Amino acid sequence: MVFYSTRSRDNTASSAEAVLKGIAPDGGLYTPLDFDRMQIDVAGLLSKSAVEISAQVIGKILDDFEPDRMRALIEAAYAGKFETEDLTPLTKVGDDFVLELFRGPTSAFKDVALSVLPRLIVAARQELGVKDEIVILTATSGDTGKAALEGFHDVEGTRIIVFYPDGGVSDVQKAQMVTQAGGNVGVCAVRGNFDDAQTGVKNIFADDEANHWAAAAGARLSSANSINIGRLAPQVAYYFKAYCDLVLHGEIRLGDSVNFIVPTGNFGDILAGEFARRMGLPVAKLVCASNANNVLTDFINTGVYDRRRAFFKTASPSMDILVSSNLERYLFLASGGDFDLVAKLMEQLRAEGVYTAPEALMNTMRDSFWAGCADDERALDAIGRVWRAHEYLMDTHTAVGWAVMEDFKAREDNGWVNVVLSTASPYKFSRDVLSAISDEKPETGFGAMDRLHALSGVRVPRQLAELRDRAARFDDCVDKADMLDYVKRALNA
Numbered sequence: 116m117v118f119y120s121t122r123s124r125d126n127t128a129s130s131a132e133a134v135l136k137g138i139a140p141d142g143g144l145y146t147p148l149d150f151d152r153m154q155i156d157v158a159g160l161l162s163k164s165a166v167e168i169s170a171q172v173i174g175k176i177l178d179d180f181e182p183d184r185m186r187a188l189i190e191a192a193y194a195g196k197f198e199t200e201d202l203t204p205l206t207k208v209g210d211d212f213v214l215e216l217f218r219g220p221t222s223a224f225k226d227v228a229l230s231v232l233p234r235l236i237v238a239a240r241q242e243l244g245v246k247d248e249i250v251i252l253t254a255t256s257g258d259t260g261k262a263a264l265e266g267f268h269d270v271e272g273t274r275i276i277v278f279y280p281d282g283g284v285s286d287v288q289k290a291q292m293v294t295q296a297g298g299n300v301g302v303c304a305v306r307g308n309f310d311d312a313q314t315g316v317k318n319i320f321a322d323d324e325a326n327h328w329a330a331a332a333g334a335r336l337s338s339a340n341s342i343n344i345g346r347l348a349p350q351v352a353y354y355f356k357a358y359c360d361l362v363l364h365g366e367i368r369l370g371d372s373v374n375f376i377v378p379t380g381n382f383g384d385i386l387a388g389e390f391a392r393r394m395g396l397p398v399a400k401l402v403c404a405s406n407a408n409n410v411l412t413d414f415i416n417t418g419v420y421d422r423r424r425a426f427f428k429t430a431s432p433s434m435d436i437l438v439s440s441n442l443e444r445y446l447f448l449a450s451g452g453d454f455d456l457v458a459k460l461m462e463q464l465r466a467e468g469v470y471t472a473p474e475a476l477m478n479t480m481r482d483s484f485w486a487g488c489a490d491d492e493r494a495l496d497a498i499g500r501v502w503r504a505h506e507y508l509m510d511t512h513t514a515v516g517w518a519v520m521e522d523f524k525a526r527e528d529n530g531w532v533n534v535v536l537s538t539a540s541p542y543k544f545s546r547d548v549l550s551a552i553s554d555e556k557p558e559t560g561f562g563a564m565d566r567l568h569a570l571s572g573v574r575v576p577r578q579l580a581e582l583r584d585r586a587a588r589f590d591d592c593v594d595k596a597d598m599l600d601y602v603k604r605a606l607n608a
């Protein structure tokens with residue numbers, strides 16, 4: 116399979132190269148175009164386990180790895196890490212469904228992909244005979260950082276440095292990161308918001324001097340953000356798995372369509388749904404759910420992407436994003452691989468903060484996507500209502516999805532089953548979830564965790580309960596201009 120940079124036809128890569136590099140030299144994102152070669156026979160998946168489905172789906176996309184090897188890799192990646200063999204269980208809540216993607220080691224959906232990515236990188240390194248140490252630089256809005264640290268810590272031949280926005284993550288998220296064990300890990304706050312941290316990391320990747328310096332130090336910079344195609348591929352699998360579960364539970368018939376409602380930030384999770392559709396899954400609408408940072412809602416409804424707007428810190432911080440990186444991949448796919456168009460739009464976004472997509476492309480997008488947004492008030496209200504009606508406890512991100520699903524059903528009910536992707540455990544955002552189902556608002560996240568447990572009876576994930584007893588290892592904080600220096604210091608230490 117050929118992976119193209121979204122920005123020029125000259126920068127192609129094999130799947131192993133794409134995984135290892137993370138981002139193309141021209142700043143584009145590696146993306147496949149030949150979906151005919153990636154078709155999946157859904158009927159053939161019905162009898163398969165979650166791990167088998169995952170191996171088959173990932174193997175179709177990343178075809179440099181032998182099927183047996185891929186299967187062993189996936190098996191090892193998930194072994195003992197998730198709460199259920201199912202990996203991503205599907206739960207019925209009222210008439211709708213919730214796809215629980217948060218049953219992994221850090222209680223966020225990013226575990227699904229970040230359990231696999233380190234092993235894909237190690238395999239790609241072997242495949243390509245690379246000796247350099249792979250240095251993963253990651254910007255996080257809260258959940259990626261911990262999931263990446265958990266996936267990469269003590270993986271031989273790799274190192275990882277995570278940057279998070281100072282004050283921009285919940286206290287439980289911060290505790291998860293700064294207590295991370297492992298000899299090859301680093302964690303640092305950046306004065307700024309997530310977009311500042313993400314831009315800082317992207318700038319380091321695009322900086323020739325930084326890459327030369329890394330090469331001289333026997334290192335190679337790469338990314339664990341969803342700009343890495345190795346992050347995206349494992350996420351495609353759970354769309355197939357959810358569909359199989361609906362068929363197996365008699366909720367739909369094979370061939371029926373399904374709507375997936377996706378709480379969206381960087382557009383990675385929902386783009387994986389678009390991959391699933393292009394690989395043959397009967398997807399009706401992908402519903403893009405945003406919080407008050409509703410740049411994607413506006414884009415899908417108007418065709419104008421405009422990041423020149425106020426940035427809100429919300430109760431769903433992992434979706435507090437104004438520049439959704441993976442949308443670039445979608446523009447590339449929907450334009451039939453128009454490198455020049457994508458390069459032009461991305462340059463306009465960089466230079467002017469705004470671009471307008473061609474009408475034809477937007478029409479293609481609106482055939483497949485529907486967009487809505489819900490602010491904190493509506494999301495918290497949804498948590499309370501769903502709890503009282505169904506005794507089902509949602510986190511703040513999932514709740515944005517739920518509220519937007521209600522809008523979708525009210526305005527454009529197409530009659531197909533609705534599946535909301537649940538992206539985090541409610542205990543990761545205990546204070547807000549607790550305030551949604553009671554009048555209480557304890558001072559700390561951990562106090563809220565206890566109260567939420569007492570009131571709801573829902574089990575607290577062990578790795579979150581244990582956090583409060585662990586000592587912090589990292590307290591660094593830098594200006595965004597000093598991120599590269601921080602990396603250099605960390606690697607020289």
Ligand SMILES: *Cc1c(COP(=O)(O)O)cnc(C)c1O
Pocket residue numbers: 223224225258259341378379380381382383384385433434512538539
């Ligand atoms: C990362 C994240 C999202 C957003 O996913 P994208 O792939 O960035 O769109 C939503 N919810 C939670 C809890 C997350 O961690």
